[in-house]
Amino acid sequence: FSAGNVARAKDDKEPWWKESMERLRNIGISAHIDSGKTTLTERILYYTGRIHEIHEVRGKDGVGAKMDSMDLEREKGITIQSAATYCTWKDYQINIIDTPGHVDFTIEVERALRVLDGAILVLCSVGGVQSQSITVDRQMRRYEVPRLAFINKLDRMGADPWKVLNQARSKLRHHSAAVQVPIGLEENFQGLIDLVRLKAYYFHGSSGEKVVAEEIPADMEAIVAERRRELIETVSEVDDKLAEVFLNDEPISSADLEGVQTLLDGVLSYLPCPIEVSNCALDQTKNEEKVMLPGTPDGPLVALAFKLEEGRFGQLTYLRVYEGVIRKGDFMVNINTGKKIKVPRLVRMHSDEMEDIQEAHAGQIVAVFGVDCASGDTFTNGSVKYTMTSMNVPEPVMSLA
Numbered sequence: 001f002s003a004g005n006v007a008r009a010k011d012d013k014e015p016w017w018k019e020s021m022e023r024l025r026n027i028g029i030s031a032h033i034d035s036g037k038t039t040l041t042e043r044i045l046y047y048t049g050r051i052h053e054i055h056e057v058r059g060k061d062g063v064g065a066k067m068d069s070m071d072l073e074r075e076k077g078i079t080i081q082s083a084a085t086y087c088t089w090k091d092y093q094i095n096i097i098d099t100p101g102h103v104d105f106t107i108e109v110e111r112a113l114r115v116l117d118g119a120i121l122v123l124c125s126v127g128g129v130q131s132q133s134i135t136v137d138r139q140m141r142r143y144e145v146p147r148l149a150f151i152n153k154l155d156r157m158g159a160d161p162w163k164v165l166n167q168a169r170s171k172l173r174h175h176s177a178a179v180q181v182p183i184g185l186e187e188n189f190q191g192l193i194d195l196v197r198l199k200a201y202y203f204h205g206s207s208g209e210k211v212v213a214e215e216i217p218a219d220m221e222a223i224v225a226e227r228r229r230e231l232i233e234t235v236s237e238v239d240d241k242l243a244e245v246f247l248n249d250e251p252i253s254s255a256d257l258e259g260v261q262t263l264l265d266g267v268l269s270y271l272p273c274p275i276e277v278s279n280c281a282l283d284q285t286k287n288e289e290k291v292m293l294p295g296t297p298d299g300p301l302v303a304l305a306f307k308l309e310e311g312r313f314g315q316l317t318y319l320r321v322y323e324g325v326i327r328k329g330d331f332m333v334n335i336n337t338g339k340k341i342k343v344p345r346l347v348r349m350h351s352d353e354m355e356d357i358q359e360a361h362a363g364q365i366v367a368v369f370g371v372d373c374a375s376g377d378t379f380t381n382g383s384v385k386y387t388m389t390s391m392n393v394p395e396p397v398m399s400l401a
């Protein structure tokens with residue numbers, strides 16, 4: 001979102017923001033309690049270089065040696081629990097927005113879901129689809145949040161990912177297919193076969209930190225063929241283009257993968273970027289008539305305050321920008337109160353540090369300091385009087401496990 005992007009736009013036919021919008025994902029991670037949401041979040045932040053140590057490898061040679069454990073605890077705790085954090089994976093920015101574990105359709109839950117463009121639903125391969133999995137999934141369905149199911153704990157006693165996949169179909173009515181097949185289960189769990197790349201990935205080390213890519217073992221060729229056919233069939237029903245990619249039997253070239261990194265690839269491939277999601281606002285000058293927002297940085301600013309937090313430096317307001325650009329020093333109007341305010345300081349959360357930024361465009365999640373408002377208020381540049389609705393407009397939903 002730098003000035004460099006703007007300069008480049010002069011010679012390009014594509015709008016200056018297109019690439020940075022396409023390389024952005026706003027996701028939440030949801031799960032039944034104890035399914036492994038914290039562990040997964042921690043690993044995503046670890047493998048993308050945002051935190052420097054994970055539980056199981058603590059104290060082992062080399063990892064996290066530069067930081068003492070107090071710092072690490074603080075860094076990790078704050079990063080994982082913050083309302084929004086981000087990481088970078090293959091030149092994509094992934095904003096991870098905290099989704100409250102409430103069981104009800106509270107206004108707090110509505111707002112958290114409102115700002116997501118996609119989500120990961122963690123399903124434990126022992127517990128399967130549980131009561132809270134059904135609740136959070138129902139909430140996401142209602143708010144039209146596309147989701148990717150992540151089945152974990154394949155190394156646990158009683159792990160049965162195929163049962164969980166069937167439960168996702170029957171209990172959650174997901175249009176699901178596996179994109180990976182486990183090699184062994186429970187204490188024999190050794191790795192995964194990627195049905196897209198047609199490679200076997202074996203994990204080594206106590207946290208599976210070392211990954212070796214090999215050919216598919218002969219005794220697994222039949223199940224791989226069967227599950228791959230199922231995947232192609234499932235995907236073809238909803239997406240012709242994607243079906244072509246899968247139908248092409250050439251393996252997609254890729255560097256070696258590690259654990260959740262495949263999941264992150266899935267986030268990039270299967271979850272939408274902000275311009276692929278329709279967003280709707282209510283025009284306060286026209287009796288709350290619905291207006292579709294193009295969702296680009298070219299339009300007038302429209303941003304929603306979705307979370308307030310008391311921080312070390314005063315009240316921090318998290319905003320999701322839906323349209324236009326928010327800049328430090330600009331004036332904006334709180335449509336719910338009519339108050340005009342100046343944006344004093346704009347930050348991006350980086351662990352417990354904040355990074356001051358000058359501007360953020362449509363699609364981004366940012367935090368502002370010293371803005372007196374309530375959660376749920378909508379800000380614009382004053383040229384339009386829109387408020388954000390809590391609902392997205394329906395999009396086709398597909399889930400891949």
Ligand code: GDP
Pocket residue numbers: 031032033034035036037038039040152153154155156
């Ligand atoms: P949350 O309540 O959903 O945040 O769950 P946690 O991340 O705290 O995980 C619950 C328990 O499951 C913890 O003891 C984790 O160490 C454990 N756990 C999480 N993922 C895995 C996994 O893939 N394999 C195994 N064996 N244990 C896991």
